[in-house]
Amino acid sequence: MPFNDDLAEQVHAQSTPVYADTKHDLVRYYQQTYHNGWQTRLANDLAPYADASPRSIQRRFNPDRINRPGTAQEQIQYQELAAQIGPVEYEPPEGGYEVTFVGEIAISRKCYPRAFTIYITGDKAYGFANNPDIMDVFAEYFEGEDVAEGFCGSPDIEVRAA
Numbered sequence: 075m076p077f078n079d080d081l082a083e084q085v086h087a088q089s090t091p092v093y094a095d096t097k098h099d100l101v102r103y104y105q106q107t108y109h110n111g112w113q114t115r116l117a118n119d120l121a122p123y124a125d126a127s128p129r130s131i132q133r134r135f136n137p138d139r140i141n142r143p144g145t146a147q148e149q150i151q152y153q154e155l156a157a158q159i160g161p162v163e164y165e166p167p168e169g170g171y172e173v174t175f176v177g178e179i180a181i182s183r184k185c186y187p188r189a190f191t192i193y194i195t196g197d198k199a200y201g202f203a204n205n206p207d208i209m210d211v212f213a214e215y216f217e218g219e220d221v222a223e224g225f226c227g228s229p230d231i232e233v234r235a236a
Contacts, residue, residue, distance in 0.1 A: 077208070077225070077228070077229070077231075078206070078207070078208065080231070081206050081207075081208060081231060081233070082206045084206075084231070084232070084233035085164075085171065085202060085203060085206040085233050086161075086164055086203075086206075087233075088166075088167055088171060088233055088234060088235045089164035089165060089166055089167065089203045090164065090165040090167075091160075091161035091163075091164055092161055092162060092163045092164065092165055093153075093156040093157070093159070093160075093161055093162065094156050094159065094162045095152060095153045095156035095157075096143070096149070096152060097134075097142075097143055097144050097148070097149070097152055098141075098143075099156075099162075100116060100152055100155065100156065101116070101135065101140065103159070103162050104116040113132055113135045114128070114132065116131075116132075116135065117129070117131040117132040117134075117135070119155060119158075119159075120151060120152075120155055123151040123154045123155055124148070124151050134148070163203075163204050164203040164204055165200070165203065166194075166199035166200055166202065166203040167199075167235035167236065169195065169235060169236040170193055170194050170195030170196065170198075170199040170235075170236045171193065171194045171195075171199055171202060171203075171233055171234070171235065171236055172191060172192075172193055172233070172234045172235070172236040173191065173192050173193075173194060173211050173214075173231065173232070173233050173234075174189075174190070174191045174230075174231065174232045174234075175188065175189070175190055175191075175192075175211060175215070175229060175230075175231050176188075176189045176229060176230045176231075177189075177225055177226070177227060177228070177229020177230060177231075178225060178226035178227055178229065179212065179222050179224075179225055179226070180222065180223040180224045180225060180226050181221055181222060181223060182223075183223070185226035185227070188215075190215055192211060192214045192215050193214075193236050194210065194211075194214055194236075195236065198210070198214070208224070208225060208231075209222070209224075211231070
């Protein structure tokens with residue numbers, strides 16, 4: 075498994091997934107993801123769960139109806155679509171993350187062995203939960219300095235809830 079995929083998998087395993095499982099959340103997700111074509115895309119994606127035509131479903135998102143939560147059956151349909159989409163974001167653990175790195179860091183095109191444990195908390199933890207990047211780990215280790223260029227070889231990294 076590629077290193078960044080392993081890092082993301084470990085971070086997400088320690089995080090709480092957040093699903094867009096209400097009408098309001100789905101509308102916001104589709105507006106952010108698909109911009110101008112969000113209504114059509116949402117109606118097409120929701121159609122298999124609603125057993126209705128996309129055109130009929132699209133009426134739910136007209137300006138005069140968009141703020142209505144919908145029937146209990148419609149809410150179930152939103153939850154089913156949300157499960158299919160998967161998490162739209164992750165919440166970090168309350169205390170943030172404890173990240174242990176053992177490997178080599180590339181600095182000025184040379185590789186230097188390093189073994190360290192850092193803590194990512196607060197707003198940085200939220201950003202890390204939703205976009206895990208090894209460069210964030212290095213930035214925390216080097217206290218914000220842009221020193222590291224990446225890693226060399228196959229480092230070991232372990233992510234735990236702090």
